[in-house]
Amino acid sequence: MNSVLDIAFTSNIKRVWHPVFRQFGLLALVLPGASLFLIPWLWMLSTAGKDTALIWKTPPVWIPPVYHWDNFIKAWLQGDFAVYYLNTFYISGMNVIGILISSVLAAYAFARIRFPGRDILFIVVLSTMMLPRQVTLIPLYMIFSELGWINTFKPLIVPLFFGDAFSIFLLRQFFLTISRELDDAALIDGCRRLGVLFRILLPLTKPALAVVAIFNFTWAWNEFFTPLIYLDSPKLFPITLGLHRFIGRAQIDIQFLMAMTIVSTLIPIGIFFLTQRYFIQGIVITGIKG
Amino acid sequence: MAARSSLADFVKRRFTQRTEDILTAYLCLLPWIIGFLAFTLGPLVFSLVLSFFQADLFTRNIFVGFGNYIDLVQDPLFLKSLRITAVYAFVSVPLGAATALAVALLLNQKVVGLGVWRTVYYLPSVISGVAVAVLWMQIFNPRMGLINNALKVVGIEGPSWIFDSTWALPSLIIMSLWAVGANMLLYLAGLQGIPTHLYEAAKIDGANVGRRFWHVTIPMLSPTIFFNVVISLIAAFQFFTQSFIMTNGGPNNSTLSMVLFLYRKAFQQTRFGYASAVAWVLFAIIICFTLLFIRSSSLWVYYAGEERDE
Structure with a gap:
């Protein structure tokens, strides 16, 4: 056996x-x-290509006999979506630039330099991540309105040039994974601290910078609350507000709404597919090393 | 002599290096410090002060002491929003965590096409809350929507979902499950970080699948679960976009979240003092639950080894 x-x-x-x-x-x-x-997703795709009669048909038809691609064009033209798209690109792009500049510097100080007050300041950074933004919302609104910034992009952009807690945290975690011996060698050779950052660390942290850029671009792209508070005129609207405005229009056809919902998600989805590796890496690093 | 001078040199260099370090550090942190004072700490203090005033943008502010807070606890609409927010948070977060964990456990079994499935489950988390809300408004449509059409197939006449005050909040909770992908990824990463020798040891000791799950997977994953649940709770307490877009708090205020209540008081009625008091109640609730959760964590979160400092 x-x-x-x-x-x-x-x-x-x-x-x-x-x-x-x-x-x-x-x-x-x-x-x-x-x-x-x-x-x-499939239902959204299917609905976007239907005509009005087909939409109300029960049981629903999954594959429309004629897929009305022109729904996309009609809806795009009806809803000023070109303007929304440009605005969103501008706001998201500026967010990424501001966050990268300010957060890299702060993250470097936290990860590499010993200075009095470092641990306390870092705890402050972490706790601001937990702070619900509604607590600072009303004073900020009053300040920005005092400055005449209401109905401009400034409230959506300027604060991010002063650092973003999540990005500082993420970059610090990345910096910590790079051996300190590299810095020490450069310092002994007479390199200045900032030289270490720009010549040694940054070239090694390109993936981390990519993660920060990708995340913040996507978040800015999807942001709804802040623009809702600060922007009034439709010509300044980002895509999220534009989509919301599109619903508000009297009797908008559902297929047009679905077509524009698809259009509004193309950029985040495209970014995700092109940069999946970075995306997942970023989520994992920030999530695990808490 | 040469030794002395090089020692002095060394000390001097160390000293200037140290001063330079501190200066560089604060220079690097300067933007963040300014931003923190101007956009976080300042407004935070300001909003606490504001919550003791009757304030709007136009007239003079009147000090009312705890008046706003006293009004709040007597405002039936606020109390309703409090209850709705609590129900949303305490139902959607555990449900979402369980769903995310279940999917992560499945995908961790070396299933073929992992990348594809991971993408399918994660994709809804990539798009904006507005897009999700607009899509699900149509899915919940009582007449042509996907859900009621599916229910009709099995002979059930579905409710009016977001148009029905009983079903509106459950609808939003169901919808929130579609976006558990980010949590799922975190659990998946956590699962992949569990050393396989622990499972092998448990197997040799005769532990079956269930016991291995309870005595290896769950303890090893508990820090990830803890982190996820805290972050999700904080986010759930602030839910706004879904109810603002899909139901505008209705029907019959059945989806009026605290943040939507705050938004209306602040930006539709310009009652900034009252709205600040709402913000502080929300903040206090979030802090209380987070601290409670952190304090309780020593009971059920297992940290293998010590946390590294650097």
Whole structure:
């Protein structure tokens, strides 16, 4: 019974067949969930290409006999979406620039230099991440309105040139993973502290900079609350406010709404697909090393 | 002599290096410090002060002491928003955490096409809350929406979802589950960080799948769970976009969140003092729950080894 052949045979069956059954079992669990998560997307795509009659048809038609691509063009033209797109690019781009400049410097100080008050200041950075923004919202609104900044992009951009807690934290974590010996060698060779940052650390942290840029661009792209508070005139609206305004229009057709919802998500989705590796890395690093 | 001078040199260099270090550090931090004072600490103090005033942008401010807070606890609409926010947070966060963990556990089983599934589950988290809200408004549409059409297939006449005051809040909670992808990724990363030798040791000791889950996976994952739940709770207490866009707090104020209440008081009625008091109540609640959670963490969060300082 316990012959060598027998053992070899059973273990072989196990090795070849067991993983296959296992995969089927796993897929049987993964697929239904994945379809639940996918269906809203498919439904959005399908609805965006329908005509009005087809939309109200029950049971719903999943694949419209004629896919009305012109819905996208009509909706785009109806809703000033070109303006919204440009505004969003501008706001998100400026956010990324401001955050990168200010957060790199702060993160470097926290990660590499010993100075009195460092730990306390770092705790302050971390606690601002937990602070609900509603607590500072009203005074900020009053200050910005005093400065005449209401209905300009300034409240959405200027504060970010003064650092962003999350990005400081993320960059600091990255800097800590780079060996300090490199800095020390450069310092002994007479390099200044800031020289160390720009000549040695930054070239090594390009992926981290990419993560910060990608995240902040996407967040700025998706931001709704701040522009809602500070912007009044539609010609300044980012895409989120534009989409909200689009719903508000009397009797907008659902297919147009869905078409523009798709259009509003193209950039974040595109960024995600192009930079998936960075994206996931960023989430993992900030999440785990808490 | 040469030794002496080089020692003096060394001391001097160390000293100037140290001064230069401190100066450089504060120079690097200067933008953040200015920003913190101007855009966080200053407004924070200002808003606390404001909460003791009857204030708007136009007339003079009147000191009312705790008046705003006393009015708040007697404002039935505020109390309702408090209850709605609590229900939303304490239902959607555990439900979301469980869903995210379940998906992460599945995807951690070396399933084929991991990258594809990961993307499918994560993608809804990439797009804006506005886009999600607009899409789900149509999905919840009682007549042509996806959900009621699906229910009709199995012979159920679905409710009016976001147009029904009983179902509106559950609708928002259901919708929030679509965006658990980011949490799922964190759990997946946490699971992949659990050393396999722990499972092998447990297996040798005769632990079955269930026991391995309870005695290896859960303890090792507890820091990740803890971090996720804290962050999600803080976010859930501030829910706004969904109810602002989909239901505008309705029907019959059944989805009026605290932040929506605050938004209306501040930006539709310009009652800045009253709205500041709302903000501080929200802040106090968030701090209380976060601290409570952190204090309780020693009971159920397992940290393998010490946290590294640097």
